[in-house]
Amino acid sequence: MKMAWKEMKKNKLRYTILGLIVFLISLLTFIISGLANGLSQDNASLIKNLPDGTFYLEEEADETYSFSSLSDQQQQEIAEEQPATAFFSIQMGNFIDSSDKQRSVAYVSASDSTYFQEVHSGEVILDASLEEEGIAVGDEITNEQWDQSLTVAGFVDQEKYSHSPAAFINPNDFQALFHTDTMQIAFIADSAIKNTDDAPVFKGLQAFSNNEFLNTIPSYSAEQMSLNMIVIFLLVISGMLFAIFFYMINVQKLGIYGILKAIGVKTGKLFQMMWAQMFIISVVSLILSISISQAFQLLAPNGMPFHLTWETTGLLSLVFVIIGFIGATLSGIQIKRVEPIQAIQQGEM
Incomplete structure (x- = not known):
């Protein structure tokens, strides 16, 4: 030296x-x-914030979440085998805030789960980046195609999808806004899998690890x-x-x-x-x-x-x-x- x-x-x-x-x-x-x-x-912070686990899409969706639609029978079959399963849907869209400015967001609706925000009907929880742009708790958001408005109930940090802030809404509101009551994606955390170390297999569904599911996001x-x-x-x-x-x-x-x-x-x-x-x-x-x-x-x-x-x-x-x-x-x-x-x-x- x-x-x-x-x-x-x-x-x-x-x-x-x-x-x-x-x-x-x-x-x-x-x-x-x-x-x-x-x-x-x-x-993809919305997905990256989830623990390690397995995502399920409809096999015919060709690895595209927006084409996936889990039937009530499929959801029931998954829930019976793995009760801790989270079902959720994502829909890209927009809204008009109280200052008449249009904002692009990723609407997220999920079944009762600790992995996603619990939202009451008529309310919406937004990513904190929108708070920095002037939106406040109590503001109402609307859309020309909606028959109702949603009230901002709070904000969460680092919840984005496809470079858009996430907007968590109640499943009933999601059904009313987008005219669908089916969930697109099922998620089972590794820590919640019962009786086996391997992810369960379900007929008609395609399984993805966290990294594999990230690669289904356009441009990721x-x-x-x-x-x-x-x-x-x-x-x-x-x-x-x-x-x-x-x-x-x-x-x-x-x-x-x-x-x-x-x-x-x-x-x-x-x-x-x-x-x-x-x-x-x-x-x-x-x-x-x-x-x-x-x-x-x-x-x-x-x-x-x-x-x-x-x-x-x-x-x-x-x-x-x-x-x-x-x-x-x-x-x-x-x-x-x-x-x-x-x-x-x-x-x-």
């Missing part, structure tokens, strides 16, 4: 440039990861795949950067390595010096990029879907260090192969 630090102090500009590039790449990676997580929450998988691919490419680029940088440095120092080997310095010691330099550069760069990305999360506008957890930050930081270690190690293969006499002669040319 001491020898590695002395060399870094001697060649400050060289290592500062590498550190600056790693800082910029890691900062961009954290920002894009935060946007990916934020968009994921904005697109394409949106997440694009952003995650960018993050992966940035991680690969950082590994290549370490490999190329240390390869160029090692080529320039073959003569020095030859002398060090000639006086008895082990190859492992030279690798340790290179790893120490890689680790110092990575840690300093990551501390700076983490600090700025977390500050950005605090200062970002409320409307920006940015969500960077410490768990994600820690995982990405660990991946950065591992990839940097691999890149530096691959570039150091020439250190192992170098012969003292040959390296000294090359350094004298």
Whole structure:
């Protein structure tokens, strides 16, 4: 470590440039990861807030919840086998608030369940993002196609679906507004499954895990795949950067390595010096990029879907260090192969 630090102090500009590039790449990676997580929450927090479990759609719905319709017989069969099953429906729509402004929402109606908001007939509970836009408890919302109005009874945090705020309404109101009394989706939490560790199978229904159901949401998988691919490419680029940088440095120092080997310095010691330099550069760069990305999360506008957890930050930081270690190690293969006499002669040319 001491020898590695002395060399870094001697060649400050060289290592500062590498550190600056790693800082910029890691900062961009954290920002894009935060946007990916934020968009994921904005697109499907209604589903992501549910515990691990199994979702059921009608088999003929072709993995599209809006085409699914669970008959009374199917609901009864599921409820008899799994009494803790939650049945719910989602309908994209809009309403007009007290200031005559039209708002897009995802209407959600559910059977009695601890997983969804309980709403009385004639009332609606909205996502808190609408409260920030001026809607208050006691306001009435209407629609040109409705024969009735709904009164805002409260707000809940982080309940969105398909980038729209959720609006929880009573099943009777849902039936009156959308002219259907059937539920689209059944959900059974893993913790509620009785008598078996496997999710039950029901005739005519298709089962989905949480992640599988998220991918049935329009645009969700394409949106997440694009952003995650960018993050992966940035991680690969950082590994290549370490490999190329240390390869160029090692080529320039073959003569020095030859002398060090000639006086008895082990190859492992030279690798340790290179790893120490890689680790110092990575840690300093990551501390700076983490600090700025977390500050950005605090200062970002409320409307920006940015969500960077410490768990994600820690995982990405660990991946950065591992990839940097691999890149530096691959570039150091020439250190192992170098012969003292040959390296000294090359350094004298």
